[in-house]
Amino acid sequence: MSIAADPMSTAAAPRQSAPFAVRGLRSMGFGAFIGVALHLAFGMPLWTGLVHSVSISTMCWFCIDGSRIGVARWLHRHEPARPPQAGMREGAARRYSSAPAGPSKPNPRWPGWPWMLPIIVVGTVVGFSAGNEIAGWITGHRSPGYLRGSLSQALSMLTLSLVPGVVITYWFYSREVIAAQQAAMLTAQRQAAEHQLKLLESQLEPHMLFNTLANLRVLIGIDPPRAQAMLDQLIAFLRATLSGSRAALHPLSAEFARLADYLALMQVRMGSRLAHRFDLPADLGAMPVPPLLLQPLVENCIKHGLEPKVAGGRIDVSAVRDGAQLVLTVRDTGAGLSDTHGDGTRFGLLQVRERLATLYGTAASLELRAAEGAEGGTLAIVRLPLAPHAKDSSP
Numbered sequence: 001m002s003i004a005a006d007p008m009s010t011a012a013a014p015r016q017s018a019p020f021a022v023r024g025l026r027s028m029g030f031g032a033f034i035g036v037a038l039h040l041a042f043g044m045p046l047w048t049g050l051v052h053s054v055s056i057s058t059m060c061w062f063c064i065d066g067s068r069i070g071v072a073r074w075l076h077r078h079e080p081a082r083p084p085q086a087g088m089r090e091g092a093a094r095r096y097s098s099a100p101a102g103p104s105k106p107n108p109r110w111p112g113w114p115w116m117l118p119i120i121v122v123g124t125v126v127g128f129s130a131g132n133e134i135a136g137w138i139t140g141h142r143s144p145g146y147l148r149g150s151l152s153q154a155l156s157m158l159t160l161s162l163v164p165g166v167v168i169t170y171w172f173y174s175r176e177v178i179a180a181q182q183a184a185m186l187t188a189q190r191q192a193a194e195h196q197l198k199l200l201e202s203q204l205e206p207h208m209l210f211n212t213l214a215n216l217r218v219l220i221g222i223d224p225p226r227a228q229a230m231l232d233q234l235i236a237f238l239r240a241t242l243s244g245s246r247a248a249l250h251p252l253s254a255e256f257a258r259l260a261d262y263l264a265l266m267q268v269r270m271g272s273r274l275a276h277r278f279d280l281p282a283d284l285g286a287m288p289v290p291p292l293l294l295q296p297l298v299e300n301c302i303k304h305g306l307e308p309k310v311a312g313g314r315i316d317v318s319a320v321r322d323g324a325q326l327v328l329t330v331r332d333t334g335a336g337l338s339d340t341h342g343d344g345t346r347f348g349l350l351q352v353r354e355r356l357a358t359l360y361g362t363a364a365s366l367e368l369r370a371a372e373g374a375e376g377g378t379l380a381i382v383r384l385p386l387a388p389h390a391k392d393s394s395p
Contacts, residue, residue, distance in 0.1 A: 020065065020069075023061065023065055024058065024061055024062070024065075027057045027058055027060070027061035028054050028057060030057050031050075031053040031054035031055070031056065031057030031058060032050060032053065032054055034049075034053040034057070035050035035051075035052070035053035035054060036049070036050070038053065047139065048135075048139050048141050051135045051138050051139050052131070052132065052135040052139070052141075055132070055134045055135040055138070056127065056128050056131030056132060056135065057131070058131065059126075059127035059128070059130045059131035059134070060123060060124055060127030060128060060131065061127070062127065063122070063123035063124075063126045063127040063130075064119055064120055064123035064127065067119045067122070067123055068110075068111060068116065068119055071111045071115050071119065072110055072111045075111050075115070110173075117166075120162065120166060121162065209238075211299065211303070212234060212265065215230075215266075215269055216230055216231060216234065216269075219269050226268060226269065230265065230268040230269055233264060233265045233268050234265055236261075237261045237262060237264075237265050248290070249288035249289060249290060249291075250288065250289070250291050251285060251286050251288060251289075252280065252284055252285055252286070252287045252288075252289050252319060252326075252328075253280065253285035253286070254291075255289055255291070255293060255294055256278055256280050256285075256317065256319075258291075258292075258295065259276075259278070259294055259295060259298055259317060260276075260278070262295055262298065262299075263276045263298065263315065266302055270302075270306070270307075270312060272312070273306065273311065273312025274302070274306060274312055274313075274315070275312075275313070275314040275315070276314060276315045276316070276317070277314060277315075277316045277317075278316075278317050278318070279316070279317070279318035279319070280318070280319050281319065281320070281321075283321075284319050284320075284321060284326065287319075287326055287386065289326075289328075289384070290355055290359060293328075293352065293355070293382065294317060294328060294330055294382070296348030296349070296351060296352055297330040297348065297349075297352065297380045297382075298315060298317070298330055299348055300348050300349065300378075300380075301315050301330060301331075301332035301334065301377075301378065301380075302315070302332075304334070304335070304378075305332035305333075305334025305335055305336070305378055306332060306333075306334040306335075307334075308334065308335045309334045309335045312334075313332055313333035313334045313375075313377065314332070314333045314375075315330065315331070315332050315333075316329070316330075316331045316332075317329070317330050317331075321386070322383075324385060324386055325383050325384065325385060325386065326383070326384050326385070326386050327381065327382070327383050328381070328382040328383075328384075329379060329380065329381050329382075330379075330380045330382075331371050331377060331378070331379045331380070332371075332377045332378055333371075333375040333376060333377040334376075334377050334378065335377075336370060336371075336377055336378060337368075337369075337370050337378050349366065349368065352366050352382070353366050356382070356384065360384055360385060363384070363385050364382070364383060364384035364385065365382070365383050366380065366381070366382050366383075367380070367381040367383075368380050368381075369381075
């Protein structure tokens with residue numbers, strides 16, 4: 001019986017020897033299974049059946065898989081080296097993009113079925129004969145083979161060997177193609193999520209800047225000295241935060257520091273009408289969070305909570321650990337929820353929700369509600385896992 005190899009192995013190209021050995025062990029396992037089946041079905045001595053089945057399966061695998069690799073290398077000898085699943089990744093990437101599909105590149109380790117069929121036939125004949133001779137030398141039992149017996153016996157053995165050989169080859173091929181397609185799909189989904197996060201972050205930064213410049217424009221007309229001080233603070237804020245905003249994640253302490261810089265910028269315009277209070281436990285300062293996660297919430301507190309209130313108010317930002325979650329709260333003592341504030345459709349809130357969903361899936365959430373207590377105001381609660389992870393793709 002011929003045991004063919006998996007032609008689409010997902011191992012990296014520099015480590016082809018390891019998958020080759022694994023395929024050999026699989027072939028020996030198939031051979032051992034067949035030997036036990038022959039013993040149970042036909043009463044063949046277990047030792048003799050195991051030695052013959054394992055020897056024949058191993059030699060058939062070696063001839064077929066070795067020939068496949070050799071022929072594939074010869075056919076693609078003029079092509080640059082690349083990972084064996086690269087062709088699958090390219091196809092998946094085209095499905096996730098609007099670019100027109102170009103001609104697919106052949107797998108450099110798969111010669112194609114027109115070559116594989118004769119390889120299986122020749123490999124089966126040579127492997128069966130060699131394995132049968134080796135088993136006979138080990139056990140002393142000489143079984144009929146292609147080199148001994150009549151022509152009809154040889155044709156019968158060839159047919160019995162080729163049918164399972166082709167079936168197992170196709171099974172290996174389909175199994176590895178599916179595995180490569182799944183790996184390519186996960187890679188494409190991860191890249192799409194990363195691009196979505198970058199897009200959301202790139203939208204948040206100019207949104208904050210435009211709002212700040214609009215405030216600066218108003219201040220220029222009524223108080224030029226304070227406008228100049230606010231412009232200086234804006235320059236310092238942008239200089240301090242530009243590099244940090246390009247990272248996918250940064251420590252929670254850095255997020256709080258950026259909030260302090262932003263509130264210092266806003267305080268130039270609002271003066272004593274704006275106060276803030278931070279509560280960040282030392283053991284949570286190093287927790288990684290997405291940049292600009294809390295800033296849109298603080299910006300909403302100022303625009304919809306404190307600015308409409310003549311006396312202004314205070315913004316409280318805190319972080320606590322709740323089991324396996326990190327809970328971040330942003331609370332203001334301003335005007336409270338309104339129809340436009342609480343519907344969750346405003347840009348900043350929408351962006352925060354989309355970023356959380358893209359990065360954490362259902363493991364993170366944003367809740368907006370009226371704050372309790374005599375001071376009133378609005379409370380925003382962000383819950384996310386303590387350890388960042390990719391969005392769960394399981395159904």
